[in-house]
Amino acid sequence: MRSVPFALAAMVAMAVPAVAEAADPAVAPVQALDDGLIAIMKAGKAAGVKGRASRIAPVIDRTFDLPLMTRLAVGSAWNGIAPADQKALVAAFRRLTIAQYADNFDGWSGQSFSIDPNVQARGSDRLVRTTLKSPGEAPVAIAYRLRQDGGAWKIIDVFYKNSISQLATRRSDFASVLASGGAKALISHLDALSAKAGG
Amino acid sequence: MSLPAILPALAAIAAPVQAEAPAPEPAIVAVDPRWFEPPAVEMETPPPVTVTHRHAEGDPLEGFNRRMFAAHEAFDKAVFRPVALAYQDVVPKPVRSGLRNFLRNLTEPIVFLNYVLQLKPGKALETAARFVFNSTLGLGGVLDVAKLPGFHLPHRSNGFGDTLGYYGVKPGPYLFLPFIGPTDLRDLIGGQADGLVLPLAVGDPFDRAEYQVPKGVIGGLDTRAEADSELNTLFSTAVDPYATLRSVYLQDRAGEIARLKGKHAAEPTSPLDTTLSDPLSDPLADPAAAPPARESTAPELSDPLADPAASSR
Numbered sequence: 001m002r003s004v005p006f007a008l009a010a011m012v013a014m015a016v017p018a019v020a021e022a023a024d025p026a027v028a029p030v031q032a033l034d035d036g037l038i039a040i041m042k043a044g045k046a047a048g049v050k051g052r053a054s055r056i057a058p059v060i061d062r063t064f065d066l067p068l069m070t071r072l073a074v075g076s077a078w079n080g081i082a083p084a085d086q087k088a089l090v091a092a093f094r095r096l097t098i099a100q101y102a103d104n105f106d107g108w109s110g111q112s113f114s115i116d117p118n119v120q121a122r123g124s125d126r127l128v129r130t131t132l133k134s135p136g137e138a139p140v141a142i143a144y145r146l147r148q149d150g151g152a153w154k155i156i157d158v159f160y161k162n163s164i165s166q167l168a169t170r171r172s173d174f175a176s177v178l179a180s181g182g183a184k185a186l187i188s189h190l191d192a193l194s195a196k197a198g199g
Numbered sequence: 200m201s202l203p204a205i206l207p208a209l210a211a212i213a214a215p216v217q218a219e220a221p222a223p224e225p226a227i228v229a230v231d232p233r234w235f236e237p238p239a240v241e242m243e244t245p246p247p248v249t250v251t252h253r254h255a256e257g258d259p260l261e262g263f264n265r266r267m268f269a270a271h272e273a274f275d276k277a278v279f280r281p282v283a284l285a286y287q288d289v290v291p292k293p294v295r296s297g298l299r300n301f302l303r304n305l306t307e308p309i310v311f312l313n314y315v316l317q318l319k320p321g322k323a324l325e326t327a328a329r330f331v332f333n334s335t336l337g338l339g340g341v342l343d344v345a346k347l348p349g350f351h352l353p354h355r356s357n358g359f360g361d362t363l364g365y366y367g368v369k370p371g372p373y374l375f376l377p378f379i380g381p382t383d384l385r386d387l388i389g390g391q392a393d394g395l396v397l398p399l400a401v402g403d404p405f406d407r408a409e410y411q412v413p414k415g416v417i418g419g420l421d422t423r424a425e426a427d428s429e430l431n432t433l434f435s436t437a438v439d440p441y442a443t444l445r446s447v448y449l450q451d452r453a454g455e456i457a458r459l460k461g462k463h464a465a466e467p468t469s470p471l472d473t474t475l476s477d478p479l480s481d482p483l484a485d486p487a488a489a490p491p492a493r494e495s496t497a498p499e500l501s502d503p504l505a506d507p508a509a510s511s512r
Contacts, residue, residue, distance in 0.1 A: 104432060163453065164451055172442045173437050177438055186438065189438045193436065196435065
């Protein structure tokens with residue numbers, strides 16, 4: 001019976017890439033975000049900034065851990081902020097994140113994202129590396145740090161050029177206003193930025 | 200390192216396309232702590248504790264730097280940006296890229312020298328080859344033929360600031376200087392040394408004002424114009440553009456130096472790899488370490504290099 005080993009070989013050959021593809025659950029949210037971004041880029045100016053925001057909002061809610069990102073960006077001052085203001089900060093951070101993606105990803109001219117299937121584990125977090133390719137331009141490395149939350153992997157930080165952390169930058173960005181005006185001042189600054197971005 | 204080197208380094212939302220809004224006004228730049236009175240709002244809990252320090256860690260000259268930043272921004276808005284955009288408008292693209300390539304080609308000997316100093320003969324040879332191809336086939340450097348697929352020798356940036364960092368010299372105090380932009384003491388000294396290489400080694404014409412002045416003006420206008428949309432994006436997404444630029448600059452430099460060191464490390468590491476082994480300091484993770492954060496932890500939060508979520512080791 002020669003057909004049995006052949007069939008086995010064929011099954012193994014098919015199984016290997018399938019296993020590799022299903023590899024890491026942390027890839028899925030990054031893929032969803034990248035797909036969502038390409039979709040709003042293709043929707044383009046015709047959709048308007050509001051239209052793009054309403055399309056990307058559910059994707060961002062699903063793929064980012066926005067409450068955790070807000071806490072981390074605020075830092076240790078978080079525990080001294082009233083619960084109502086904490087809630088408002090998370091809402092303002094969410095609104096700004098959505099508005100800025102919608103504002104910046106406003107047209108498509110052949111860009112694509114590629115995701116490195118080699119997901120790296122770092123402690124309990126995962127690191128997913130991606131590359132943004134634009135025709136005629138040097139590729140840009142964008143990496144995502146994910147953490148598991150209630151069984152789902154969520155993005156908690158974005159690294160530009162593998163070295164610039166969005167969380168670290170935001171922490172620096174927020175520190176001065178937080179120190180001088182507290183949570184309420186930061187909330188109004190974030191809302192003003194969102195309004196300026198059209199969200 | 201010059202301003203243009205870090206401008207493409209937008210915070211995470213790298214805009215692949217131009218924003219549709221024309222140059223947003225940096226309306227919210229008033230972030231000097233002294234400009235704010237704490238709002239008289241009722242708060243159930245004590246106000247945040249992150250205050251008390253006049254400057255962020257790594258930025259002991261923050262007061263001076265913020266004044267320089269404000270002066271630079273005012274000059275940029277009134278003169279520099281309009282003139283740079285006019286340059287971009289008036290001068291045809293091939294002429295601008297030709298000048299850009301020509302000036303950059305003249306930096307390749309400095310890149311070469313620093314690869315030698317870092318004991319990286321392979322990269323040094325590639326840089327030398329790039330310089331030779333572009334200086335000859337590229338008509339004196341006007342055409343960047345070396346980056347084409349046949350040669351595949353793209354420009355790499357390197358300088359004395361990198362070499363100092365490579366051998367362990369810390370950045371020192373962060374600086375923002377008009378016309379120079381974001382830098383630090385190490386990179387400022389390194390940049391000045393970079394600028395002296397050709398005048399000292401070759402002399403005429405590189406030590407003459409007839410070369411230096413047009414080089415500074417054309418190079419400055421070109422880099423400002425090319426960086427415009429990215430700069431707009433970076434600043435229009437920031438609560439505190441000064442602090443955002445500082446953070447992005449310091450992280451970017453730490454990343455570049457870590458990459459230079461990477462070859463010699465036991466395993467190829469990026470700053471990302473090393474920081475990910477540290478758990479994030481999620482304030483909610485430890486409610487016992489609750490409210491009054493120790494004063495000493497406050498400045499660390501605004502210093503990306505001391506930040507566990509940030510780069511460097």
